Structures are given as C-alpha cells and as structure tokens.
Amino acid sequence: MTKSDFVLGGVAAMGAVVLTNPIDVVKTRMQLQGELAARGTYVKPYRNLAQAMLQIVLNDGLLALEKGLAPALCYQFVLNSVRLSVYSNALEMGYLQNEDGSISFYRGMFFGALGGCTGTYFASPFYMIKAQQHAQAVKSIAVGFQHKHTSMMDALLHIYRTNGISGFWRAALPSLNRTFVASSVQIGTFPKAKAFLKDQGWVTHPVLLSFCAGLTSGTLVAVANSPLDVVTTRMYNQPVDEKGRGLMYKGLVDCFTRILKTEGFHGMYKGFWPIYFRSAPHTTLTFVFFEKLLYLRDRYVIPLHKN
Template identity: 35%
Template sequence: MTSQESIGIKFLFGGLSCMGAAVVSNPVDVLKTRFQIHGEGIDSKSLGLVNGTIKIIKNEGISAMYKGLTPSLLREATYSTLRMGGYDVIKNYFIDSNGKTNLLSKVTSGALSGALGACITSPTDLIKVRMQASSKGVKYDSISSAFKEIIAKEGIKGLWKGVGPTTQRAALLTASQIPSYDHIKHMILDHGIIQVDGLQVHIVSSIFAGLIASITTSPVDLVKTRIMNQPFDSNGVGLIYKSSYDCFKKTFQSEGISGLYKGFLPNWFRIGPHTIVTFILYEYLRKVSGIKPI
C-alpha cells in the first residue's frame, strides 16, 4: 500500500468508525439536545435523565430517539472523515527526529482538523440539531427538503447558522478527544500498565478521552445548540441571541455556571460510548488493513 493510499484509507476508516458510533449514541444525542434547549424561555417541565427519556418515548414513540440519525450519519461521513483522517496527516508534520510527537503538537493537529471539518460540513449539523430538537414532529420531511427549505427561507447563509460555535466545538472536541486518546494510550503502553496494544488499552484510553472531551466541549456545545435552534426573523437574524458570546452571556446571567453545563450527563453518556466505539472500530480497521495503530 502506497503512502497516498494509506492516507486515503485513514480518512475512509475515520468516517466509517464514527458512523458506527453515531448509530449507538443517537438516542443520547437526542436527549442531550432537549436538555440544552430546556430553560431558554421554552415552556416545559423539568427534565431528568431517566424522566426525559421516558417522556420522549411516551409522547413521541421510541422512533423519536433516532430523530436526526440520517443527517447525523451524513455529518459523520463528511465531518468525521475529515477530522479523523486529517489528524494523522497534520500530526505527521510535527514528528521529531525520534519519530515522536509531543502533546502540544497533537492538540494543535486535533484543533486544526476538527475546525476544518466542521466549517465545511456545518449545514449537516444544523439540520441534525433542528430535527432532534423538535418535539412536535420533525421540521423537515427529509435532508433534501431541509436544505431546500432553509435556503428558501434563510438563504444560502442560513445553512451556516451557528458555524462559529460549531467550529469552536469541533476544534475543542478533536483537540481534546483524539490527542488525549493518543497520548493516554501510549503512556499506558510505555509504562507497562497494559503491555499489549489491543482492545483493553483501547477501551481504557477512550473512556478517559470521552470524559476529557465532554468536560471541554459542553459549554460550547450548549451555545451551538441554542443558536441553531432559536427562531429567526425574516432577515435571518436570531430573535434570542445575536452571537455566540451573547448566548454565552445570557445563559450565564440567567442560569449560572450550571446552565452552561446543562445536558452534561447525556453529553458525556453520548461522547463516552461514541468515543469508545469510534476508536475500537478505527483501531480494528487499521489493524486488519495493515496500517499501524494511532
């Protein structure tokens, strides 16, 4: 396999592994989205993790837990293909004479690949959030109708509503998730805590990576969700928030620091399993294809 083919395969495997993880984590993603929009002037009863799940299934059916799955898969096929594959490509530029890459270089590689992927594919995230946030039936009949309706009502720029917080979140997520997995895994192996680069070390490393990513991204994820889900006037101007900073400030003023971490548990319960499944699949696909592990 040539180096060019190897790079292409890494991009492909990155997207496939994240698509598999999205199927597993979508129900928690729906719950997380509902948590995050709760409390911003939307009249609803207090939600709990278990009660929220029961309420959604009771009122909307179990299929509601898979709202937004199609745009989610499309997003993973594009965004995650770019961020997962791009991480390795960018990281290679920072390899030292000993074949090692320091933590700062890994974080930088993650931030750049995540930001690039999210900026390009932001429309798929917008549609996913709006579908998952709707408790009275999906706002759009399909992905194609969603694209057409948004363009008709909000213009081409409407597809990139929330691109700022989306890109910020993606940069933070990828900068914390992939590098922490990469670094923790090699620390465990280098110190002989686990001696074989196999399933056990992949699970342990991805659990820590998922927790770190959840803590890092929760406030930005909440801001992104609220901006994307808010109503807009005829000129496409948000009726509740004018910018990411405005949303952050209003949320903090009205709900306190805990308001910025609304949906943290479902966010962690989503990112945790998503991270575990992603890296197990990604490492396995690389292994069977003869590509060295992360």
C-alpha cells in the same frame, strides 16, 4: 494513511453515532429546556438520561430516539474524514514529532483542532439540521423552538429557500469553537493516554487499550466542551428572520451572556451527563470501529488486490 483510511475513519464514526444518537437527542433537549428562564421557574420534562429516554418513548415512540440520524451520519462522516486527513498528513510530514521522534502533545492538539474545525465547517449544515430534528417532539414534551422539518432533504430545501446558501452556515462560529476544544482535547489526549497505559503495562490487549484510552479522552472532552455545546445547540436551533438573523441571540457572546444572566452557571452545563455518556462511548466506539475496519481491510481487501 491512505485515502481509504480517511473513508474508513468516517464510516467508523457513523457506526458509533448509530449507537449514541439517542443520547444526543436527550442531550439536545436538556440543553433547550428552560431556555432563558431562571432555575426553578420552568417545567422539566427531562430530568436525567434514563427518565428522558423513557419519556420520549412513551410520548413519541421508540423511533423518536433516532430523530436526526440521517444528518448525524452525514455530519460524522464529513467531520471525521477531514479531521483524520488533516491530522494524518501532518503526522506523515513530520509536523507532530519532537526531535526524539515522540509525538508532541501541543502539536497534536493543534493539528487535531485544525482538522476538527475544517471538518466542522464543511459539515456545519448537517449539524444544524441534526440539532433541529433532535429538538422536534410532540407538544407534551416539546422544548425550545420547534422546526417543522419532515426529513433532512426537506430541511435542506427549506433553509435554502428561506435564507439561501449562507443559511447553511449560520451559527458556524460557535460550532467551530466547540469543535476546536473537542478535537484538540480528543486527538491530543487519546494517543498520549494509549501510550501511557501501554508503557505502564496496565492494559495490553489492543481493543481494551483503545477502549480505555478512548474513555479517558472522552471524559476530558465532556468536561471541557459542555458550555460550548450548549451555546452551539441554542444558536443552531433558534428561529431566524428572513435575513437569517437570530431572533433570540445576536451572536456567540450574546448567547453566552444571556444564558449566564438568566440561567446562571448551571445553564452552561445543562445536559452535561448526556454529553459525558455520549462523548466517552462515542470516542471509544469510533476508534475501536476504525481499528477493526483497518484490520478487515488489511486481511481481506488488500490480499484480493494483490492477487
């Protein structure tokens, strides 16, 4: 891969997030509703994906479905550019290949996770702001702690003035754990699924092949990642004191423990269906857009430079 490939990978993910951000908004709010409350003891303004989207539009307007889009775009660009860079360099240096030249499943998962965690760390401030803006809603349908950011820049300035540089990376640990699982599963399973479908002759069209492989990979990501996603959202959205310490959760283990004690196992899978309906299309769209961008570059940009 060239440097332009990494940029195109980030751009492809940005294109995907424009279409999946409304699902992410619903996911965040479903994860926050009934926070630390026993099941059946709280009002649920968001019952399912379709009803939640309608609720948001009716109470907060159509544009509310794209809240947090700016930090979401920044997060995806940084995450995927770094992730593809790490993975591709490992591939080119021969770290992923078995002796017979095939791609090792476990090495693919390791370097996928390594790239994902590295990208997540650098992009952590954007994910935090994204989660906080996703949660912002009018009073009638508000859930979780309500931050008062008016824009991404306003959020960046507020966090810096309140907690300094370190405030941008609070709760980075649960986010790294979440990405470790998601990236290893996603990047480890996508090429395997693609190769299997192609070798079996079940899917041969390039775009459809990417779609089916991405769908398979995204499904596995949703199942494995839901509990960590819930914890990440809670940790990023909770209020903090002047020293940046969480007022609801002391840390990753405390967050897991409190959710399980008060909300049960069900609490760890709040927002599962939005996670699923976002993960599968997002993975699929990212890879499809990436391959299309590579095609356009090779057909139109490279010939211009040669001439």
